[in-house]
Amino acid sequence: MKLKVLTIPQILLRFRVATYLYWALSGAFLCYYILFFEEVRGIKASDVGLMMSLYTLSALIGQNVFGFFSDKVKSNKIPIGLGVVFLGISFSLFPSQENIQLIYANIMAIGFLQQPIGPMLDAWALRHLSVHNEEKLYGKIRGLGSFGWSSAAIITAYLIQNFGWNMMYWVAVFCTLLLFVVVMVTPDCKIDGKYKSGKELTLKTAIKALFGNPSYVYILLVIFFLYLGVQTAYNYMGLIIKETGGGVVELGWTYFVDAGSEIPAMFLSVWLLSKYAPRKLMISAVILYILRFSVILYFQTPIAVTLASILEGFAFGLMLTALRKYIFDIIKPEVQTTALTISDAVFLSLSVMIGGAVGGWIIQHYSAMTLISVCMGSAIIALSLLLLGRRFDLHSEVKI
Numbered sequence: 001m002k003l004k005v006l007t008i009p010q011i012l013l014r015f016r017v018a019t020y021l022y023w024a025l026s027g028a029f030l031c032y033y034i035l036f037f038e039e040v041r042g043i044k045a046s047d048v049g050l051m052m053s054l055y056t057l058s059a060l061i062g063q064n065v066f067g068f069f070s071d072k073v074k075s076n077k078i079p080i081g082l083g084v085v086f087l088g089i090s091f092s093l094f095p096s097q098e099n100i101q102l103i104y105a106n107i108m109a110i111g112f113l114q115q116p117i118g119p120m121l122d123a124w125a126l127r128h129l130s131v132h133n134e135e136k137l138y139g140k141i142r143g144l145g146s147f148g149w150s151s152a153a154i155i156t157a158y159l160i161q162n163f164g165w166n167m168m169y170w171v172a173v174f175c176t177l178l179l180f181v182v183v184m185v186t187p188d189c190k191i192d193g194k195y196k197s198g199k200e201l202t203l204k205t206a207i208k209a210l211f212g213n214p215s216y217v218y219i220l221l222v223i224f225f226l227y228l229g230v231q232t233a234y235n236y237m238g239l240i241i242k243e244t245g246g247g248v249v250e251l252g253w254t255y256f257v258d259a260g261s262e263i264p265a266m267f268l269s270v271w272l273l274s275k276y277a278p279r280k281l282m283i284s285a286v287i288l289y290i291l292r293f294s295v296i297l298y299f300q301t302p303i304a305v306t307l308a309s310i311l312e313g314f315a316f317g318l319m320l321t322a323l324r325k326y327i328f329d330i331i332k333p334e335v336q337t338t339a340l341t342i343s344d345a346v347f348l349s350l351s352v353m354i355g356g357a358v359g360g361w362i363i364q365h366y367s368a369m370t371l372i373s374v375c376m377g378s379a380i381i382a383l384s385l386l387l388l389g390r391r392f393d394l395h396s397e398v399k400i
Helices: 008-030 033-040 045-072 077-096 100-130 135-163 167-184 203-211 214-235 237-243 248-272 278-299 302-330 333-365 368-387
Strands: none
Touching: 008 077, 008 100, 008 135, 008 167, 008 248, 033 237, 045 077, 045 100, 045 203, 045 333, 077 100, 077 167, 100 135, 100 302, 100 333, 135 167, 135 248, 135 302, 203 214, 203 333, 214 237, 214 278, 214 302, 214 333, 214 368, 237 248, 237 302, 237 368, 248 302, 278 302, 278 368, 302 333, 333 368
16 A cells, blocks of 8 residues: 655644644653652652652563564554553543552553653654655654643643642543544555565564664663663652742643753754754753753752753753654664664663662652752763764664
């Protein structure tokens, strides 16, 4: 069956809407589930860290399963559609669940289903853009995702304040339903034919090809150390805000400012990536992260945490677009979705799984500011790797 080729305006419109909805449903849930556990269920910080680790462990598995499945069937639409359907069901179960064990199991299901959708949407958009050799326009799409997160964060904060904690689930369900509609009306962008070996792709050949690429392994190490600190601090932001004297509204505004600051960085990256190598943008991003940690440590007030999130948002916008470009430069189309989902598994799941457990222990036994100091140290390691990694700018493509 011949697939429809979308024009650039059609690609931008459809994937902007899809990306907005995905990050809106993610923001409505992820911004507040830590506070939900502590304030509504009365779980102490160390146990919240364990729950965060369970969520991210299931996400880590899901990202690798869905990424390989997508490359295996040579389709992004099919796995995304399936993931969205079951994700909506999982969100809708929360308001009626009272048993804490069932809630924990449902959170693991959400991690397994939710986290893979983001990189698969990115791979799908990039593949459509690659038909026109316009992958650099990715930032114009992903910027709407940042707006989705920021708008959902602040809207959900006020809904929770006025109507209760269940609102975060209903906002997520509503966005999930709309996302499913957009996915269904968007054509696939399959890779036709056999792989270079003449055989169908297997998990063994995909993993061997990816981890046999020094540039790919190098960038995984960079993002692991960076987001071991960044994501741990981000997921414990509710407790950090609380320690500095703030509450749920201050937390909502912090996430709003954070994600809103990603938008100009995403759009600016379209121009920057045409001028500079992705690694240089990553260096700039890590420096901004380190500055953000420094501001929080120095002032230790809710307003300082909120304003410092401007640095966080801009850094993330630069880092993500540079990372996507870097990976698409070094990876063949046959395993690009697998490569993106593995990289997201490293910085969105593996780093959080480790940091979640350790971070909860640090907060319980020391303080949130001690956690910030440790997180900054992890970011400094990542900066050192980037500064020493010039030879990886000469990367070689994956062979299948």
